[in-house]
Amino acid sequence: TFPIPANLADALLPTPSSPPYPSSKTRETPSSTSGLSPPRITRFVRPRPNSDEPHLLTLTGLARVRLTDPPQVVNDPLPLPRLDVSYPPQDADSPPATDVVQDFKAAAIRLLERFSQDTSQSARKRESWTRIAHLVEESESHKAAALADAIISAVGAEHADKLVLLSTESPSLRLQHVTNVLAKQLSIVEVSSKIATAVDESLSKQQKALFLRQQLAAISAELQRLEPGIPTCMARGMAEVRRAATAEARRLKRIPPQNAEHGVVRTYLEWLTSLPWTPPATASETLTRSDFLTNSKSQLDADHYGLEKVKRRLMEYLAVVRLRALIAQEAETEQAKAQEVTLKKVIDDPAGGASEADGQKENACRALIKAGEIPALPQVPVPVPPPQSLLKAKGIKAPILLFIGPPGTGKTSLGQSIARALGRPFQRIALGGVRDEAEIRGHRRTYVASGPGLLAQALRKAGRMDPVLLLDEIDKVGQSNYHGDPSAALLEVLDPEQNVAFNDHYLNVPIDLSQILFICTANSLDTISPPLLDRCEVIQLSGYTHDEKLHIARRFLLPKQLTQNGLSGPHVQLTEPALLKTVTHYTREAGVRSLERSIGGIVRFKAVEWAAHVDAQGLAPSSLPTLLPAASEPSDALVKRSKEGGVGYNPVVEADELEKILGLSRYDGEDREREARRGVVWGLVVTGMGEGEIMPVESIATPGSGHLKLTGSLGDVIKESAELALSWVKTHSYDLGITSKRAQDPLRIPDAMIDIHLHLPAGAQKKDGPSAGVAMVCAMVSLLTGKCVPPTTAMTGEITLRGRVSPVGGVKEKVLGAHRAGANKVIVPWANRKDVEHDVPKEVRARMQFVFARTVREVLDAAFGEGTLPWHTLTPVVESRL
């Protein structure tokens, strides 16, 4: 096919009446042609009107000719030049050898079949290749050379090969040449198809990966847009929530509003959508700031007086929490960097170092990426294995703190301080009296009026997934019953391995509780289930001394009460003696809660007076009273001035006014009651609230038959202690001068058979434990000898049959309780002296006398006073006799 000028085209155009040239249907063989055979026109393409495209002419050669002279180059092709040609010699037409034909046929068929299998070509074309292959197979030998001429132009041989074929006259040689060309052609086709497949495979793998990554990028971008700050790792959990919400929303549409189910589904959806599923992006900002620890310390100091040990432990706790956040942050940066590197690698080496790293494949990929046929790599998280440090961060577990202590010792407010230091919301869950597991986990939606559990409710109130959650009073959670086991549910909540996907029965989607900082509080350790206790780190708050209470009252409670009651500092000036009296006479607790109430009472009393004064004088309520203390004016000087001032509002509150304001002091009478009496001594106990107290041990002798009678709701252990005490006293009654003979029973002396009745008051309160042993011995000895133990002496300790004093628990609480009750001498087991030295505050130790006793005899000497009891012989003699 070649372009020709228009005039030549016109000259060649056949007229419809007499075609100047044979039509394509007229077949003339070269042998039958004498002279010049005009070429056969197989196609003629006219250009479009008014275009300067040439005409296209496709001719089919009919015979092989040789030009005798080379053609002249002429400008005007018309009239067509006549050229002299010579025809090949006759023998050129002799039929080729059979084996040559066979070889040609085999090569041609192989190539044609290969073509027919090429899936990149159209079905019709492949069919035509098959037809040609059949044609070749069935062709006769003498037509083979002509066939070879035709095939060579169809299979896309090189131009040089075509020329060689054209100039070769011998059919055998031509066939041989064509056979070679076809074989060459076949190998080219095979190799290139192999390459194409390889490139194709690698490209499709690459493209698939890229496509998936792009989809991932699109999904996470969409999620980011919907919920800014959501980490990609959370997307999975969120997807579940979204799925549940969508399904329910669809259901809601189908239920008519008047149907009861409509309301149920609606409430469920409201709950589901109101939970703060995504943690804020700035969650760890406060934690990772360099001044976090200093700020936290100041926060704790600003909120609480004293509690040095507790604060030190809390600082350690916060340091661990911060460390964890820092390592996690570092890990995130590391991961982002690794991602970047991987991303770069993929861009630089898109083949990804695949096994068949042949250059052609790589180049093809690069070219495609460059040409934009493969989309550029998206800026998405290329999956990078989590760095070591992230695992390390996960490994650091912030312990769950458990504050143990009596009421009002600041357990709840310490939790609030921690939340403030961390910049997180604070929520409190009161677990006291929770009997039903469903209160923690929620009721299933099949129940009428079901709802989510306490944890989900707290999260909704907090508005964030990472609040500080105070589980208050975990010692008062109900034990296992037919409503399930609430403490087992708590176990799951507090277990960092399980709480990542906590299942609330109502919401029925996994809730991630791992971001929450749990703090538990309890009054006593005894009723906490052991596995629960095992998960917590116990921090003891034992109660405050009078000094500490005075400071807390002055610095925290009074200002707090003033603000709550709309007054300010100058309106109420509590003198030191008044405050001391409030602390000592109106409260006797380990914490400061009732002290706060008493101070509140005083402030309210003054608020009434001030309001009356403001009304009477027509003053602005925010105005200040006229009597203000001068700088560092002692309180007695202020009192004096206030008395001289006479009329108007007096902000000064004196100790003798307290009776008028707060009523009779509660603890006066009890103190008066505490006088030295025969048969009565003061023991020390720790109440169920975790508070240390003094407790009288009373005994009297009644006519009877030598038995011991015990009352006061005593448990088995304390009853055994009493038996032990009696046995010891009986054994030593001769030594103590109670009986005149060694073998005599002090309860069964011939002229007086008595029973000992031992009573521990507050009979309604259950008491148990071995620590009243020494007090019982002293009470019985006092009863039988008639000597008294001073009421300012208190004691604690367990006894053994051999008269040893064994250590007891809760020494700090007991000593503080004795201090509050005004005791000045405390008898403690020798083995507990470390507890006194380490735990009891210095000022208490300075004001009290401690006797550390190893034996009951040492206890008796300390309680009754050296030399008061008439010891006859040494104990070992008695022991050997018995």
Ligand SMILES: Nc1ncnc2c1ncn2[C@@H]1O[C@H](COP(=O)(O)OP(=O)(O)OP(=O)(O)O)[C@@H](O)[C@H]1O
């Ligand atoms: N060391 C302290 N310094 C300042 N204020 C304190 C201190 N200890 C307790 N308080 C105050 O005492 C009040 C009662 O404390 P809080 O409610 O924390 O007691 P609690 O130990 O949680 O009691 P409960 O066991 O009954 O829950 C709060 O107002 C608190 O601020």
